[in-house]
Amino acid sequence: MAVIHVPSPVDFHVHLRQGQLCSVVTPHVRKGGFKAAYVMPNLKPPITTTEQALKYKQELQNNDPETEYLMTLYLSPDLNPDEVRKAKRAGIMGVKSYPRGVTTNSDGGIESYEPYYPVFEAMQEVGLVLNLHGEVPSDDKTNACVLNAEEKFLPHLFSLHTRFPKLKIVLEHATSRAAVEAVKSLGSTVACTITPHHLAMTVDDWAGQGYHYCKPVAKYPDDREALRQVIRDGHPRFFLGSDSAPHPSLAKSTSTPSQSCAAGIYTSPILLPLTAHLLESFGALDKLANFVGEFGRRFYGLDMSTGNPIVTLREVEGHGVTIQESWKCGEDSLVPFMAGKRIRWEIV
Amino acid sequence: MAVIHVPSPVDFHVHLRQGQLCSVVTPHVRKGGFKAAYVMPNLKPPITTTEQALKYKQELQNNDPETEYLMTLYLSPDLNPDEVRKAKRAGIMGVKSYPRGVTTNSDGGIESYEPYYPVFEAMQEVGLVLNLHGEVPSDDKTNACVLNAEEKFLPHLFSLHTRFPKLKIVLEHATSRAAVEAVKSLGSTVACTITPHHLAMTVDDWAGQGYHYCKPVAKYPDDREALRQVIRDGHPRFFLGSDSAPHPSLAKSTSTPSQSCAAGIYTSPILLPLTAHLLESFGALDKLANFVGEFGRRFYGLDMSTGNPIVTLREVEGHGVTIQESWKCGEDSLVPFMAGKRIRWEIV
Numbered sequence: 001m002a003v004i005h006v007p008s009p010v011d012f013h014v015h016l017r018q019g020q021l022c023s024v025v026t027p028h029v030r031k032g033g034f035k036a037a038y039v040m041p042n043l044k045p046p047i048t049t050t051e052q053a054l055k056y057k058q059e060l061q062n063n064d065p066e067t068e069y070l071m072t073l074y075l076s077p078d079l080n081p082d083e084v085r086k087a088k089r090a091g092i093m094g095v096k097s098y099p100r101g102v103t104t105n106s107d108g109g110i111e112s113y114e115p116y117y118p119v120f121e122a123m124q125e126v127g128l129v130l131n132l133h134g135e136v137p138s139d140d141k142t143n144a145c146v147l148n149a150e151e152k153f154l155p156h157l158f159s160l161h162t163r164f165p166k167l168k169i170v171l172e173h174a175t176s177r178a179a180v181e182a183v184k185s186l187g188s189t190v191a192c193t194i195t196p197h198h199l200a201m202t203v204d205d206w207a208g209q210g211y212h213y214c215k216p217v218a219k220y221p222d223d224r225e226a227l228r229q230v231i232r233d234g235h236p237r238f239f240l241g242s243d244s245a246p247h248p249s250l251a252k253s254t255s256t257p258s259q260s261c262a263a264g265i266y267t268s269p270i271l272l273p274l275t276a277h278l279l280e281s282f283g284a285l286d287k288l289a290n291f292v293g294e295f296g297r298r299f300y301g302l303d304m305s306t307g308n309p310i311v312t313l314r315e316v317e318g319h320g321v322t323i324q325e326s327w328k329c330g331e332d333s334l335v336p337f338m339a340g341k342r343i344r345w346e347i348v
Numbered sequence: 349m350a351v352i353h354v355p356s357p358v359d360f361h362v363h364l365r366q367g368q369l370c371s372v373v374t375p376h377v378r379k380g381g382f383k384a385a386y387v388m389p390n391l392k393p394p395i396t397t398t399e400q401a402l403k404y405k406q407e408l409q410n411n412d413p414e415t416e417y418l419m420t421l422y423l424s425p426d427l428n429p430d431e432v433r434k435a436k437r438a439g440i441m442g443v444k445s446y447p448r449g450v451t452t453n454s455d456g457g458i459e460s461y462e463p464y465y466p467v468f469e470a471m472q473e474v475g476l477v478l479n480l481h482g483e484v485p486s487d488d489k490t491n492a493c494v495l496n497a498e499e500k501f502l503p504h505l506f507s508l509h510t511r512f513p514k515l516k517i518v519l520e521h522a523t524s525r526a527a528v529e530a531v532k533s534l535g536s537t538v539a540c541t542i543t544p545h546h547l548a549m550t551v552d553d554w555a556g557q558g559y560h561y562c563k564p565v566a567k568y569p570d571d572r573e574a575l576r577q578v579i580r581d582g583h584p585r586f587f588l589g590s591d592s593a594p595h596p597s598l599a600k601s602t603s604t605p606s607q608s609c610a611a612g613i614y615t616s617p618i619l620l621p622l623t624a625h626l627l628e629s630f631g632a633l634d635k636l637a638n639f640v641g642e643f644g645r646r647f648y649g650l651d652m653s654t655g656n657p658i659v660t661l662r663e664v665e666g667h668g669v670t671i672q673e674s675w676k677c678g679e680d681s682l683v684p685f686m687a688g689k690r691i692r693w694e695i696v
Contacts, residue, residue, distance in 0.1 A: 145569055204486050210603045213556040221487075221488040260556035260557040339605040340605060
């Protein structure tokens with residue numbers, strides 16, 4: 001029976017939400033095989049100050065004290081160079097930029113990067129990472145829509161990297177061949193996270209299927225192949241960020257004429273076995289430990305040799321193990337990606 | 349107050365379903381301003397013989413005797429040259445081809461056209477029209493997915509037209525610039541239907557929104573612009589086929605992890621005012637009468653000067669008229685496109 005040892009995996013992009021939802025999903029990070037999580041700040045209201053981030057971290061620790069939470073701020077006019085330095089001193093690791101209106105709780109997102117150049121300068125100086133949700137808003141006049149929103153964002157990535165070559169930048173949840181090629185072409189300070197669901201799906205999977213709807217949307221088969229190939233290649237600047245984004249099942253499954261389904265796919269509680277299963281499906285199982293741990297830790301400069309023991313996966317005999325259909329959350333439930341489907345790996 | 353007179357509009361592509369659903373939606377053709385409907389054969393089981401088509405026509409007449417039903421057969425191995433001639437004698441107008449598995453009830457669809465060449469020969473001879481659902485099935489190996497399924501189908505259209513230059517062919521419900529350009533480039537025996545919803549939507553509109561999910565899916569803004577422009581141009585081989593495709597609201601609004609929403613958008617009961625509203629929105633209101641009647645009748649060689657009086661639309665003062673939220677259908681309901689939205693035209 002095959003076994004894989006994964007040292008100190010880190011989920012470099014996760015949404016742990018607030019309130020009741022937070023209390024359910026935060027322990028699922030560990031359940032999914034991870035003891036460290038890079039936490040997104042798009043709450044209501046967004047986490048824009050060090051003080052808010054530390055308060056939120058305390059809420060997460062109350063929900064599960066055994067996981068290490070790597071905290072971020074939400075890029076907004078509230079942020080200035082002084083606050084950046086304060087954040088660094090408080091152990092905050094990055095700043096997340098959301099273009100306005102492209103995903104869950106992004107109404108306060110930015111429209112132009114130029115006003116933030118002094119902030120980026122300070123981030124570069126102290127070593128905070130800039131995490132980019134790399135999509136432009138849809139615009140009929142420029143043919144921009146959810147399918148090319150990422151590709152049309154790439155000039156911003158090039159421009160930011162040129163202006164701030166020492167600023168560490170992560171293009172989050174890449175979905176397109178164009179994004180993969182862009183990140184590969186840039187310097188050692190630019191990296192990229194990839195989600196498990198974008199390794200599994202194409203546009204066909206979310207057509208008419210709310211549970212598979214997320215932002216950025218999954219693209220063409222050839223785009224998915226580019227994501228798979230860069231993992232097969234073992235490229236050290238591409239690593240796991242689940243973008244696990246729970247919503248109650250009612251919001252995922254149901255649309256009304258005036259309300260679409262919520263965007264986001266939930267993978268936290270099954271993350272490591274799911275990732276192993278998917279990497280195996282396209283011949284990259286030997287890259288698992290690097291993809292889910294080593295590469296990201298190295299890019300972020302994290303030393304997690306203590307407190308994050310090796311996680312062991314074992315191959316399941318026969319037809320595999322069935323992913324739980326849902327988890328209770330108040331009066332609703334959370335349905336994970338591939339609910340009810342079988343995967344070939346489980347945590348020992 | 350502005351008024352438009354529309355002589356003998358025909359909906360050249362409509363799904364009138366079976367049983368209870370059929371009894372509800374068939375009278376909606378007339379409610380939507382149309383007294384003639386070109387009826388799709390993708391029932392369960394599909395309409396593959398003249399006898400079935402005539403029986404179905406009787407069911408439609410029982411539901412609304414005042415509408416003229418232009419009947420079609422479903423291309424399948426049951427069809428042969430003799431049956432084609434029999435169909436022609438019985439007044440059947442066309443044969444619809446569905447590639448296998450691309451839309452509602454297309455499991456019996458075709459995989460290759462060559463076996464049907466004798467059938468097409470007979471159709472060309474007697475003057476039956478070939479109606480094409482122009483999409484190839486998705487295939488990861490060729491990067492085929494719902495977004496490029498239509499463009500990848502176009503070589504089949506070129507090939508069929510080359511081999512059967514006198515066969516009248518309609519590429520149904522075009523959604524892409526590539527399809528528009530292809531049809532424009534071909535001879536006078538090739539035409540194209542366009543739906544109202546593809547004039548309104550892009551991919552953004554169906555992302556996470558079951559009520560806007562249909563096949564073919566709406567594409568990029570630039571594709572929508574190509575559809576709008578060819579109508580503005582008054583091109584005589586592009587005309588209305590609503591592809592009105594009702595499903596109970598539960599099937600439209602809800603997905604489960606193992607079941608997607610039903611594909612199809614319901615426009616029959618509001619078709620003429622909706623089309624006027626949309627054409628006006630992109631500066632083509634003066635093309636309405638040709639788009640919804642004259643061009644299609646001319647292509648099909650229909651003389652409908654009798655029995656199909658002029659339909660009159662009037663502009664609604666103020667904020668327009670609200671589209672009904674739904675129609676009752678058994679214990680469920682049918683929700684039309686733009687339910688609850690206001691449009692500027694109504695039937696007198």
